[in-house]
Amino acid sequence: MPSPSDALADLPLRDDLVGLQPYGAPQLDVPVLLNVNENTFGVPADVHAAIVAAVAEAATGLNRYPDREFGELRRNLADYLGHGLVPDQLWAANGSNEVMQQLLQAFGGPGRTAIGFPPTYSMYPLLASGTGTRYVTAPRGAAYTMTPGDTAREVRESGANIVFLCSPNNPTGTALDLEVVEAAYEAGEQARAIVIVDEAYGEFTQDGTPSALTLLPGRPRLVVSRTMSKAFALAGARLGYLAAAPEIADPLRLIRLPYHLSAVTQAVANAALTHAGTLLSNVEAIKVQRDRIVRELEALGLSPAPSDANFVFFTGLEDPRRIWEGLLEAGVLIRDVGIPGSLRVTAGTEQETTLFLSTLRDLL
């Protein structure tokens, strides 16, 4: 009997996919899940009711294909983001991962290059390899910072067609200065590079941290990616979107699958957006816990990175594996992002945060 891996070796898998590992954050059945930066508050009762009603309504028309251009959703997203955006500047897909995959399908692909600045979102190289785009990396400075000068030089020297900037960055949590985004954009002029600013955690930024949405006017190659998975507590609904010049959204129609956003998905997202205020009220409570985690980790002698996100990255651990396992035994799952001496924890409810902090204190 051949082993499954032998059988796989016989299949004609694309050469560039051989040996790659799929995205694999553990999905364990544990009481306190603080490992993938979900919104642990859940969906408020009135929003839940609105979503159920909208899905019931959508279900009466499921014999028909959905609105291919998701016009109502684009209007709602433009209204939500503000900044003078109009529906033609919005595009959505099944999670911002699909949005970024579509950008790579349209603007990357064989013979083209994308650049990322690790440690950053682990999906960028996978999205690149899935679309046959070469992925190159450039280093960050001390404490994982990025400067306009270094970023511009790396973008220019790489000749990249796609630039991934993650702000606030996953896994470190810190937002980029807009000067870094501007420098990357200007440095990409010659290669006509598409600059993607992944703002998956944009709603959690500290007061005074501006969004790259403010840079969109006059920058036709700039794309700001957002998601309803984190602040909106809708990771299970799969709805991500981008804001950019209308010229960006237009060619994405060439590579998207027909009717890629189901009528159910559109109904859920529209219902949630009309209740954005209620959904986002928990964002403030999460930010309080986020800032509390930073303070208390410092008091424990650890080194948390400043966070503009709903999670905290911290270093200074002698044996992160032991800490991770000890927390898991106590029913708290956090994330080992593979950086020596470090772990990452999502800011949850007050009780979840208390359990995390007190267990960590005991383990140390």
Ligand SMILES: *Cc1c(COP(=O)(O)O)cnc(C)c1O
């Ligand atoms: C969670 C996350 C996303 C969101 O992905 P979805 O596909 O929208 O759920 C995107 N980018 C980063 C950096 C993330 O951490």
